[in-house]
Amino acid sequence: MKLKSSIYIFLLLLFVMPTQAQNNDKKNKNKEELVQENKNNKDKKASDAYKKEKDRKDDDGPYKNDDGNYKKDKVKSNNGNGNAYGKNKNGLEGREFGQERARQARLQNQKRKLKFKETVVIFERRLPTLRERLQNSRILLEKQRPSLTVQAYEVKRVKLVTAEQKMTALEKSILIAQTILY
Amino acid sequence: MKYLIVLSFLFLSLTSCNNDKQKNERLDEEEQIAFEKTADSLAMVNREMDSIATTIQETSDEIDSLLNDIDNN
Numbered sequence: 001m002k003l004k005s006s007i008y009i010f011l012l013l014l015f016v017m018p019t020q021a022q023n024n025d026k027k028n029k030n031k032e033e034l035v036q037e038n039k040n041n042k043d044k045k046a047s048d049a050y051k052k053e054k055d056r057k058d059d060d061g062p063y064k065n066d067d068g069n070y071k072k073d074k075v076k077s078n079n080g081n082g083n084a085y086g087k088n089k090n091g092l093e094g095r096e097f098g099q100e101r102a103r104q105a106r107l108q109n110q111k112r113k114l115k116f117k118e119t120v121v122i123f124e125r126r127l128p129t130l131r132e133r134l135q136n137s138r139i140l141l142e143k144q145r146p147s148l149t150v151q152a153y154e155v156k157r158v159k160l161v162t163a164e165q166k167m168t169a170l171e172k173s174i175l176i177a178q179t180i181l182y
Numbered sequence: 183m184k185y186l187i188v189l190s191f192l193f194l195s196l197t198s199c200n201n202d203k204q205k206n207e208r209l210d211e212e213e214q215i216a217f218e219k220t221a222d223s224l225a226m227v228n229r230e231m232d233s234i235a236t237t238i239q240e241t242s243d244e245i246d247s248l249l250n251d252i253d254n255n
Contacts, residue, residue: 007183095210098217105221109228116231123238130245137252156252163248170241177234180227 113181120177127174134160134167 141156148156 007187094214095217098214098221101221102217102224105224105228109224112228112231116235119235119238123242126242130242130249133249134245137249141252159248159252163245163252166241166245166248170238170245173234173238173241177231177238180231180234 116177117181120174120181123170123174124178127171130167130170134163137163 138160141153141160144156145153
């Protein structure tokens with residue numbers, strides 16, 4: 001009799017415990033989903049920004065269009081496919097999609113870094129020449145001053161000051177670029 | 183009685199399998215999100231590099247043009 005009842009209790013427990021565990025698991029999952037949803041909402045903004053940026057530039061990146069203008073026009077490269085986190089895309093399962101995207105991003109990053117380095121090196125070399133030209137222009141302007149009208153001199157002087165400011169900005173940008181690269 | 187015990191074990195193993203599956207799915211999803219975040223970080227770095235390179239080129243061109251204006255009457 002005792003044995004029978006203990007077997008019944010055991011069986012009852014067997015049925016109840018997994019169900020309970022599953023319920024707890026579901027509750028936890030729901031909580032996690034809520035947290036994840038909140039996170040996703042935050043991440044969505046970043047992801048949207050990424051999409052917009054990806055749309056803006058085509059895959060080969062920097063920096064000028066064929067007609068020599070800086071790239072500002074929008075080119076859709078992903079045909080409007082989204083990049084929301086944790087979703088299945090392009091026939092790939094979630095994890096594979098993420099892995100593929102990270103791999104592509106790494107490749108893209110390596111390419112861009114190389115191109116970026118080339119650009120930075122070119123302008124690093126150009127910097128002393130520009131500085132020298134600026135110095136020469138300053139000297140030349142002072143030499144020309146007697147032959148120039150006050151207005152013409154003032155116009156040139158303003159341009160020189162602007163050029164000097166731009167030179168400082170350029171040096172700063174190159175410094176930032178060097179920090180990224182080295 | 184025996185059948186009941188067998189059935190309960192079957193049930194137990196099924197639920198544990200289901201739990202494992204859910205766990206794996208969640209792990210997969212977490213991994214995917216991690217991968218995608220890595221991709222986004224790299225994209226951000228790319229963007230930053232592009233923006234700096236464009237600024238450098240534009241600024242340099244502007245300086246050139248200003249110096250030309252100053253040097254030429």
